[in-house]
Amino acid sequence: MKLSRSFASSLAAAAVALFMSSAHDAEAAKLEGRSVKIGCLASVTGKGAEWGQTAKISMEIAVEEINAKGGIGGVPVELICYDTQTLEAEALKAVSRLVERDRVLAISGPCFSGEFETIAPQLDGQLKTVINSYCSAKPGLSAMSRWAFRNTLTSDKQLKPVVDAWLKEYKIKKVVIIYDAEDAVSKGEGAGVLPALFKAHGVEVLESLTYRTKDTDYSAQVTKAKSLGAEGIGLGACYQNAAAIAKEMQKQGLNVPVVGGACAGAPGFIEIAGKAAEGAYMSTAAFLDDPRPEVQAYVKKIVAKNNGKQPPYGGPRAYDIIYSYKHCFEASGVTNKPADLASDREKIRGCLAGLKKFPGVAGEITMDENRDGAGSSAILKVVNGKYVNMAK
Numbered sequence: 001m002k003l004s005r006s007f008a009s010s011l012a013a014a015a016v017a018l019f020m021s022s023a024h025d026a027e028a029a030k031l032e033g034r035s036v037k038i039g040c041l042a043s044v045t046g047k048g049a050e051w052g053q054t055a056k057i058s059m060e061i062a063v064e065e066i067n068a069k070g071g072i073g074g075v076p077v078e079l080i081c082y083d084t085q086t087l088e089a090e091a092l093k094a095v096s097r098l099v100e101r102d103r104v105l106a107i108s109g110p111c112f113s114g115e116f117e118t119i120a121p122q123l124d125g126q127l128k129t130v131i132n133s134y135c136s137a138k139p140g141l142s143a144m145s146r147w148a149f150r151n152t153l154t155s156d157k158q159l160k161p162v163v164d165a166w167l168k169e170y171k172i173k174k175v176v177i178i179y180d181a182e183d184a185v186s187k188g189e190g191a192g193v194l195p196a197l198f199k200a201h202g203v204e205v206l207e208s209l210t211y212r213t214k215d216t217d218y219s220a221q222v223t224k225a226k227s228l229g230a231e232g233i234g235l236g237a238c239y240q241n242a243a244a245i246a247k248e249m250q251k252q253g254l255n256v257p258v259v260g261g262a263c264a265g266a267p268g269f270i271e272i273a274g275k276a277a278e279g280a281y282m283s284t285a286a287f288l289d290d291p292r293p294e295v296q297a298y299v300k301k302i303v304a305k306n307n308g309k310q311p312p313y314g315g316p317r318a319y320d321i322i323y324s325y326k327h328c329f330e331a332s333g334v335t336n337k338p339a340d341l342a343s344d345r346e347k348i349r350g351c352l353a354g355l356k357k358f359p360g361v362a363g364e365i366t367m368d369e370n371r372d373g374a375g376s377s378a379i380l381k382v383v384n385g386k387y388v389n390m391a392k
Helices: 003-027 049-068 090-100 112-128 154-172 184-200 219-227 239-252 267-277 293-305 314-331 338-353
Strands: 036-042 076-083 105-109 131-133 148-150 174-182 204-211 231-237 258-260 279-282 379-381 386-389
Touching: 003 239, 036 090, 036 184, 036 231, 036 338, 049 076, 049 239, 049 293, 049 314, 076 314, 090 105, 090 112, 105 314, 112 131, 112 148, 112 184, 148 258, 154 184, 154 231, 154 279, 154 379, 174 184, 174 219, 184 204, 184 231, 204 219, 219 239, 231 239, 267 293, 267 379, 293 379, 314 338, 314 386
Parallel strands: 036 076, 036 105, 105 131, 131 148, 174 204, 174 231, 231 258, 258 279
Antiparallel strands: 279 379, 379 386
């Protein structure tokens, strides 16, 4: 069949236009420079080592995947990481190095709320660079700066469904709360989140007992809780402390269930507490037994690089942050030119603030009005030495 000359000309013109449009889009997506720099804050040592180590590995996996497919805008990603040592002062120094010396486009981390709470107020001054935490959970912190983001669920969002399920199963009417008075998120849970949730259910808080982060002896707190007739224990604790408290409860014969928050539900809780962990309820912002193929592909890689162990929820959340950065770098018109660093950082900030239902292995990323992650979480119960999602 012959085409008319006018139709053939129109078809050719359309083809050229399509080619020109595609070429323009490809050119627009192209970034400048030898590498696209992303900063990383990870507590590789200190009390948060399990969280920091697995988050760092997870970010490295994401970078490897992205670079294997051509990088971002045709430029390879360079991940620049510093160990915060789970110390607020060290985290602040590392942020300054990343922003001013390394000149990164954006930063993933830190994990812990104490670190985040120290950094966030400094961002509106000279720093003006996005930080996006993968596991900070103390409510209210992102409101401290327009540059502060958290791809996680705050403690109140995580704990509400967990406490609901815990009370429904165990029919508890009287509790004692034991919490770390030094750790930011643990104190926030023990002094604020848990009392409010128990009050809403008409549960009596017999007493709130505290300890310090580096304490190793919890016999006094457990003895007191036992003497008060506690029917359950609410923990504001990281997993190491939570596990030690559970073991002390077992030793003293205080056989009542426990419920813990954002920092307690790491795999290390079960590993340390052993049989004393049975029946405990824990919150989380990711569930790695999710059968979605992308989740299991991530799990396979992280387990292979993490001595056969699954990470706490900060791992998949950190992995997702790197991919959300890739999306924002490409979608917001980042150039990666040295002269455009300030405007590039502003573009990234605007993109993240508007992120809605971005797919991730920890679940869809949607930033709420406070620049905190929104969405549902799993309800973990320890059954036969493993976490089971009771939200199913």
